Amino acid sequence: MDSYHRLLLRANRVRLVKDMFPDRVVSKMRGGLLNEADCEAIVSRTTAKAQAEELLTILPRKGPKAFGEFVKALRDVQSHLAEPFLAAAGLSESNDEASREGAGRVNPTDLVTMLPSDVESRLHALLDAENVLGDNWERVYTEVGLPLDRLPKVKESTSPTGTTLRLWHGRQASRANVHTLVDILRRIPRLDVVEMLQDAMTKTPKSNVLKK
Template sequence: MMDPKHRDLLKKLRLELCLQALADGLVPHYLLQEGLITCDQLEEINSQVTSQRRTMKLLDILPTRGPKAFEIFLDSLTEFPWVRENLVQLCKESHRMPVGKTLELPDSVQESCPSDKLLNILAGKLGSEWEQVLGYLGLDHVELYRCKMQHPYSLHGQAMEGLVKWKQHMGRKATMQCLWKALQDAEVDPSIMQYILQ
């Protein structure tokens, strides 16, 4: 898995990176050459109808390609030196949670039901990880597929649809504790879990 710090950085810059049309140049071909993506994944990227969607698909794939994915991605940005410099600088400025520090959900909120507002914010932060989280929450492949079909071009919409379905299906059993455990099991970035505690 990609370093959570790098994964979080790509999420935060997602829209900005999509505007750069990164997937229309040599970037994906370099990633293929280095073995970071497969031919099928390259075809999947190229099949998207706009440059923004091609870059979005590339950004969906990158975090799943191992611990060296971010470094190789930086090396691929020869046509976009300003993007590379920005990523490197932001990487230096970011601070990871101290090693050994674990987050715990307060007892006072464990049995409470997460609000729609919180779920909406969470949906916006999960990105492509929403499927894994919802899988841990109990949604099956059919339900996940329906979420995708109802919001084909919006990861936020897909995630929110899934979270709402979970809350409706589980009723009072849709607790903060269940949500917290799913986020932990999916190894979601600690910064997202930290946000829930605020």
């Protein structure tokens, strides 16, 4: 499993552990991605939350196809939980070609609270992850001038990045856009996240706005 997929699962781990039906998801992958030893290790746990934790612990060790197989199984069992992962897994909720063509497009004037779901999920995964250098969501939080006394509560949220962007938009409205976010990410610096947003920008004629 590649590093981005690991980050995406980590960023959504709290929600998955809380809401997933792990026994049903495991049954979809039994005999394929998961062998009998894997299944036994998961279902032997005494609670659904513990089973979900074990499944999410095992998945990253199961090779490059693990993420896609997991998302397919999750989509079959609980489609609403699979939504943040569909684009990253190369799956689509719709067979409509026009919908697929428009997915993931980003305009520099887009508000940070209105990003396409696949771009939003990737942004959250990259910035929510713990970072020894401290150049994650906390730096964004301080750069946009949000109150430091609220930072501990934001840290406890499911996605601190998502909460930070919503608070920023609530305080600064139209200034909380993609172009401003990219400028902040360059200063931190988180050039990997800048590159991800620029990749999304290349799907639109205005993509050069973010380029140096």
